[in-house]
Amino acid sequence: MTLIEARDLTVRLGGATVLEGVDLALEPGEIVTIVGPNGSGKSTLLRALLGIQPLASGRVTRKPGLRLGYVPQRLHIDAGLPLTVRRFLSLPRRHGAADTAAVLARVSMAGMEERQMLGLSGGQLQRVLLARALLARPDILVLDEPTQGLDQPGEAAFYELIEEVRAEFGCAILMVSHDLHVVMSASDRVICLNGHVCCQGTPHVVSNAPEYRALFGLGTRGTLALYQHDHDHHHDHDHDHDRGPAAAPAKMSEADHV
Numbered sequence: 026m027t028l029i030e031a032r033d034l035t036v037r038l039g040g041a042t043v044l045e046g047v048d049l050a051l052e053p054g055e056i057v058t059i060v061g062p063n064g065s066g067k068s069t070l071l072r073a074l075l076g077i078q079p080l081a082s083g084r085v086t087r088k089p090g091l092r093l094g095y096v097p098q099r100l101h102i103d104a105g106l107p108l109t110v111r112r113f114l115s116l117p118r119r120h121g122a123a124d125t126a127a128v129l130a131r132v133s134m135a136g137m138e139e140r141q142m143l144g145l146s147g148g149q150l151q152r153v154l155l156a157r158a159l160l161a162r163p164d165i166l167v168l169d170e171p172t173q174g175l176d177q178p179g180e181a182a183f184y185e186l187i188e189e190v191r192a193e194f195g196c197a198i199l200m201v202s203h204d205l206h207v208v209m210s211a212s213d214r215v216i217c218l219n220g221h222v223c224c225q226g227t228p229h230v231v232s233n234a235p236e237y238r239a240l241f242g243l244g245t246r247g248t249l250a251l252y253q254h255d256h257d258h259h260h261d262h263d264h265d266h267d268r269g270p271a272a273a274p275a276k277m278s279e280a281d282h283v
């Protein structure tokens with residue numbers, strides 16, 4: 026059964042249309058990655074799916090009783106606010122000490138309950154955020170650029186952990202990522218967003234589809250262009266990224282088959 030489905034989503038922020046006509050569905054156990062240039066509406070789409078972003082129009086349907094775990098892009102903690110890992114994990118809902126200890130151990134943070142949140146390294150903070158999301162026993166783990174600011178080994182380790190968590194918890198994963206290797210290797214499906222869904226498909230199909238190569242002009246740069254394309258080019262066929270949110274999804278006969 027589909028976990029969550031968005032139909033024809035439109036979101037306006039500060040008078041601008043940030044998302045328009047976006048459709049998306051997530052099936053159990055899938056890893057789906059949203060890519061797109063800065064400001065293309067990726068975080069807004071996640072927030073809309075989470076139900077914390079009002080819609081101008083469209084609909085989000087959730088499986089009854091659906092549990093969502095969210096790992097945000099950033100966490101603002103007041104510099105003067107003492108906040109231990111234990112306290113943070115009990116917000117907004119308290120969990121038993123054993124559950125907290127188990128989930129911290131799962132993210133390789135065993136025994137860190139009394140550490141101050143402000144004293145954690147970037148990688149440790151991401152693990153604590155993941156632990157908090159896992160405490161909700163989510164059907165879907167939603168991650169917004171979860172490895173931002175981590176070095177390469179930290180990034181690789183974090184995504185390895187995500188895959189392990191999916192296998193163990195059986196949850197679907199929906200994430201925004203700028204990390205090419207994640208997009209190409211760890212995702213079942215890639216959605217390319219620029220205010221609208223430009224194209225989508227499995228990473229393999231998308232990166233190999235002639236339509237995709239024509240669309241993004243991969244040339245000799247290979248799959249790197251999947252990550253690097255910036256939607257500021259023109260091409261001869263009927264899909265124009267420059268139209269922004271009002272544009273229709275690309276016609277990608279192969280790549281659209283998901």
Ligand SMILES: Nc1ncnc2c1ncn2[C@@H]1O[C@H](COP(=O)(O)OP(=O)(O)OP(=O)(O)O)[C@@H](O)[C@H]1O
Pocket residue numbers: 038039043061062063064065066067068069070
């Ligand atoms: N509260 C707001 N009021 C007005 N405009 C906003 C607001 N929040 C976001 N926006 C605008 O909406 C657009 C989409 O923002 P969003 O954060 O969803 O993009 P993104 O694809 O996640 O970007 P990035 O890759 O930089 O994180 C941007 O142009 C942003 O400036």
